[in-house]
Amino acid sequence: MTNRFRLFVATALTGAALVATPCSAARFFDFSYSGLGIAASGRLTTNDTPSRGALTITDVTGQRNGATIDRLFPAGTTVDEDGNTIDNRLFTSMPFLSFNGFGFGTVGSDALFNPFFAETEYQEFVSINGVGIASQIIDFSLAEVSVSSAVPEPGAWAMMLVGFGAVGFAMRRRPNTTVSVRFA
Incomplete structure (x- = not known):
């Protein structure tokens, strides 16, 4: 991972934590x-x-x-x-x-x-x-x-963002492969 990418990830996570909305009921x-x-x-x-x-x-x-x-x-x-x-x-x-x-x-x-x-x-x-x-x-x-409904917590949003980042990182690291399809 390059330093620039690490800085981007750290900034994104910090920003997500700062703008996370508190749960409300x-x-x-x-x-x-x-x-x-x-x-x-x-x-x-x-x-x-x-x-x-x-x-x-x-x-x-x-x-x-x-x-x-x-x-x-x-x-x-x-x-x-x-x-x-x-x-x-x-x-x-x-x-x-x-x-x-x-x-x-x-x-x-x-x-x-x-x-x-x-x-x-x-x-x-x-x-x-x-x-x-x-x-x-x-x-x-x-x-x-009494009504119980799911209210997303700020931590859940942060985990979701980290998960999306991990999927993107994994896809980026995968080697390019060529797929050819032949129809008979």
Whole structure:
């Protein structure tokens, strides 16, 4: 091996180690709630690390009254004329939701649906363009879902790169052979 090639391999391995991404994980929670004329259920995806005692909701899927939930409104979105905003925070124990709750939308609707916890009960607030149009008490339930999926570790990526390098090196060292094929 030449010194130039050794330097290249060392640089490539060092670079791979420096840019390796740390493994990440998410937590999943199945939710459901119902009220007069309301039936909603789905899955909340959160980050794995609590901040100020709560997880941050990063995605929501499911249905509300048969309509597919297609978006999570970002924290800070205004829900009413008084300037109340959602915070997308989730607690792993009661009351689960904050006073601000989370906000989602459904396919074909401009409405923002905002389940939240107020003092002693869960409520859903519905607004369109920051103007409240409905509010009612709901029954809310939440359960954490255990999902195990493979998350590639940085060490696995480094081993894969070393393996590809070894295969390339072995192919490069193989002597050239001539193959001739004859068809009768």
